[in-house]
Amino acid sequence: MRVRNRPNAAEMLAAHPEIVISEPSKWRGHWQELFGNDHPIHIEIGMGKGQFITGMAKAHPEINYIGIEMQVSVVSIALDKVLAEPLPNLRLLHVDGSALTDYFAESEIDQIYLNFSDPWPKKKHEKRRLTYHTFLAVDEQILRPNGEIHFKTDNQGLFEYSLASFSQYGMCLKKVWLDLHQSDYEGNIMTEYEEKFSSKGQRIYRVEAQFPDKTKK
Ligand code: SAH
Numbered sequence: 312m313r314v315r316n317r318p319n320a321a322e323m324l325a326a327h328p329e330i331v332i333s334e335p336s337k338w339r340g341h342w343q344e345l346f347g348n349d350h351p352i353h354i355e356i357g358m359g360k361g362q363f364i365t366g367m368a369k370a371h372p373e374i375n376y377i378g379i380e381m382q383v384s385v386v387s388i389a390l391d392k393v394l395a396e397p398l399p400n401l402r403l404l405h406v407d408g409s410a411l412t413d414y415f416a417e418s419e420i421d422q423i424y425l426n427f428s429d430p431w432p433k434k435k436h437e438k439r440r441l442t443y444h445t446f447l448a449v450d451e452q453i454l455r456p457n458g459e460i461h462f463k464t465d466n467q468g469l470f471e472y473s474l475a476s477f478s479q480y481g482m483c484l485k486k487v488w489l490d491l492h493q494s495d496y497e498g499n500i501m502t503e504y505e506e507k508f509s510s511k512g513q514r515i516y517r518v519e520a521q522f523p524d525k526t527k528k
Contacts, residue, residue, distance in 0.1 A: 312359045312385055312504075320387035324405055330393050331386065331403045340416035346375045346400065351421035354379060356408035356441060357428055359503055361389025364424075366500035368401040374421075379404045379411075409446065415453040423450055425462040427504035430469040442473035447480045456524045463491065463517045465508040470516040477520040488517040 317323070324331040332338065338345050342352055351374055355364045358378035368376045378401065380386045386405045393401060406414065428441040437443060442462065450460060460477070464470050477484060488494050492515055501509075509515055 312382065314360075314382070314384050314388065317384040317387050320383040323387045323390060324383065324403075327390060327394070330401075331390060331405060335404050335406060335414040339414055340419060342375070342377070342415070342419060345402070348375070350375050350400070352377060352419065353422040353424065354411075354415075354420055355424040355426065356411075357381075357425065358389060358403075359385055359427070361392050361403070362506075363426055363500050363502040364401065365389070365392050365396070365398060367424075368398040369396075370498070370500065372400055374400065376401045377404060378402075379406060379408050381405070381407045408441065409449065411449050411453050417452055418455045418458075420453045420458065421455055422458060423454060423460045425460060426502045427464055427466075427508075428462075428469065430464075430466040432468055437472075440469065440472065440476075442469070442476045444476060444480055447476065447482070451480075451522050451525060454522060456526050457521055459485070459519055459521045461517070461519050463502070463505065463515060465504070465513040465515055467514075467516065470518070474518060477518070481523050482520045483523070484518060485521050486517075486519045489514070491515040491517045 343349050353374055354377045356379050358364045358380045361378055364376050364378035383405055386403055389403055425441050431439045462473060492509055505515055
């Protein structure tokens, strides 16, 4: 996601440690204590400006949400949204989503959202796609047994690649939408990119993919 560089973005995040958790590895295995409840935890990797994760947190107060984004200026824009409308069940992390086992213990996370992830269309960049098998292996570790990834994109190439990648990993493709906005799916919360691409007439694809029960491997 391209945004204008905010020179004071890092200071903005540091000024709100109650929302942007500065040393997430300290909470590894203890996130429910941070939230002060035993509700399930859902994370979004690459939350961008945070429209989806704030919308979800508002709509589902019984779930704890953590939005993850590696670009500091982008996190600061998401932070603006949370400051404008505080949400007790939402925290933000400014970290790289490839190191999630540093921040979350085995099976600590209930569900993962990927929305409009960078497509990296060149074959030589396949390893950077968030649905490449090395990322799935990290996701599987931090997710509960039978945990799920819910993925939306407008990019047909990345979508088809991801369906194949999930399936080759041994995941079950529980539900697949080839045109989400023309379907009867209820409760969809649009991301920034989803609004932008769908207003240009692009179709939105969605899949719910489930890991096998790792305790039975
Ligand atoms: N989900 C948002 C943004 C999509 S753009 C939306 O749908 O509008 C993809 C975002 O993922 C970018 O902001 C990029 O910085 C972030 N991203 C890509 N790889 C990441 C990683 N490994 N860890 C954290 N964020 C990542």
